Amino acid sequence: MYRFGPVSNQEVDMETEETARDADSLRPLSNGLEGVIVAETKLSHVDGARGQLILAGHEVEALAGRTSFAEVCGLFAAASRMELPAPLHSALGEARVRAFARLSGLGDALSQAHCMDSLRAAMSHLSESSGPVDVIGAVGVFAAAWARTRAGLPVIAPSLTRGHAEDLLAMFGLEHDAARAHALDAYLVTVCDHGLNASTFTARVIASTESDLVSAVVGAIGALKGPLHGGAPGPVLDLLDQIGDADRASAVLTAELDRGRRIMGMGHRIYRVRDPRAFVLERAIETLETALDVGAIKGESAARKRLKLARAVEREAERLLAHKHPNRALRANVEFYTAVLLEALGIPRESFSAVFAAGRVLGWTAHVAEQRSVGKLIRPSSRYVGRLPD
Numbered sequence: 001m002y003r004f005g006p007v008s009n010q011e012v013d014m015e016t017e018e019t020a021r022d023a024d025s026l027r028p029l030s031n032g033l034e035g036v037i038v039a040e041t042k043l044s045h046v047d048g049a050r051g052q053l054i055l056a057g058h059e060v061e062a063l064a065g066r067t068s069f070a071e072v073c074g075l076f077a078a079a080s081r082m083e084l085p086a087p088l089h090s091a092l093g094e095a096r097v098r099a100f101a102r103l104s105g106l107g108d109a110l111s112q113a114h115c116m117d118s119l120r121a122a123m124s125h126l127s128e129s130s131g132p133v134d135v136i137g138a139v140g141v142f143a144a145a146w147a148r149t150r151a152g153l154p155v156i157a158p159s160l161t162r163g164h165a166e167d168l169l170a171m172f173g174l175e176h177d178a179a180r181a182h183a184l185d186a187y188l189v190t191v192c193d194h195g196l197n198a199s200t201f202t203a204r205v206i207a208s209t210e211s212d213l214v215s216a217v218v219g220a221i222g223a224l225k226g227p228l229h230g231g232a233p234g235p236v237l238d239l240l241d242q243i244g245d246a247d248r249a250s251a252v253l254t255a256e257l258d259r260g261r262r263i264m265g266m267g268h269r270i271y272r273v274r275d276p277r278a279f280v281l282e283r284a285i286e287t288l289e290t291a292l293d294v295g296a297i298k299g300e301s302a303a304r305k306r307l308k309l310a311r312a313v314e315r316e317a318e319r320l321l322a323h324k325h326p327n328r329a330l331r332a333n334v335e336f337y338t339a340v341l342l343e344a345l346g347i348p349r350e351s352f353s354a355v356f357a358a359g360r361v362l363g364w365t366a367h368v369a370e371q372r373s374v375g376k377l378i379r380p381s382s383r384y385v386g387r388l389p390d
């Protein structure tokens with residue numbers, strides 16, 4: 001007889017007379033590993049009930065917009081055993097330049113249809129001995145090169161002296177003044193790590209096999225591509241476009257839900273309140289708009305209109321989802337305002353996931369370092385429910 005639910009180790013030990021298959025049937029099954037702790041980390045903590053995100057000992061609100069991405073790389077290196085050269089600002093610049101030099105040898109990596117396929121292919125070209133700074137520096141270079149190539153434009157070389165976020169905007173061919181660079185920097189910090197999310201777990205699983213860092217990051221990129229993880233912000237913009245006007249929010253969202261579709265940018269595996277990163281990004285958008293409004297054209301900017309619409313859509317989505325799922329709090333997640341912020345910076349929506357990767361790569365590399373220091377293969381079990389041999 002199969003029995004589901006937790007059992008003690010003693011009970012499992014008593015299974016010596018049973019077959020391995022019967023013993024498996026006694027172990028608790030955790031589809032999606034929800035709530036299962038499989039690693040210790042000093043890098044980030046997500047409190048889903050309180051809506052708190054701690055990054056290397058600091059609240060996300062205290063870091064984003066106040067501490068540069070390069071400085072947060074330093075915090076993560078100190079919290080893990082990740083080795084980063086100093087000074088980081090110039091080491092990142094040199095890593096970007098080294099990655100750019102590889103573009104000519106990438107073959108058709110940049111002509112892939114999806115930005116994440118291109119990023120995965122391009123990152124695979126990094127040498128097996130690449131260290132964290134090479135990997136962190138390269139993601140933005142390849143992301144920008146894909147966007148430029150796709151638009152039929154020449155790629156733009158990185159600069160040794162610019163800040164990481166500023167240079168990323170410049171390589172996309174976008175305006176990269178202090179306000180915009182500051183906003184993107186706040187974004188990269190906000191998304192740099194988030195507990196054992198799917199892509200970080202993927203990176204740790206690969207690292208646990210004693211494979212190399214580049215392989216771990218390439219695997220993580222594959223996980224981040226999925227719409228339930230890092231692929232949501234593009235579709236969030238599509239939805240905002242489809243709604244167009246706040247008055248239409250209810251009708252469009254209801255139709256989406258009636259078709260059995262999910263509202264992108266809403267809901268989270270861990271948060272049961274609004275994602276704290278949604279607040280941080282909303283603040284970053286407001287700061288950016290205020291800076292851009294100074295001396296700008298009269299009236300409401302397109303970005304400000306978009307933020308207004310996004311807020312109205314969020315309120316309506318929250319209301320409809322609360323009605324549909326009264327026992328499950330489905331609130332805005334990080335992707336909702338990621339879409340609005342990256343659009344305001346001029347980043348094409350097809351590149352959103354790759355820009356997400358440019359921030360999250362910090363978490364991946366630090367988690368790989370942490371996992372290596374644990375030195376234990378991650379190898380869970382499955383329960384066989386298939387046919388038995390005759």
Ligand code: COA
Pocket residue numbers: 032227228229230232261262263264265266267268269270321325328330333334335
């Ligand atoms: N829109 C509509 N319904 C949603 C929803 C959304 N955004 N998110 C969850 N639900 C519903 C599910 O359909 C499910 O309903 P059911 O019990 O009737 O089947 C219920 O809420 C629980 O969802 P589940 O998929 O079990 O939760 P999860 O923890 O596995 O999923 C996400 C978390 C993030 C994958 C999920 O909320 C989602 O798909 N969100 C949209 C994609 C997104 O924004 N991803 C970025 C995450 S940062």
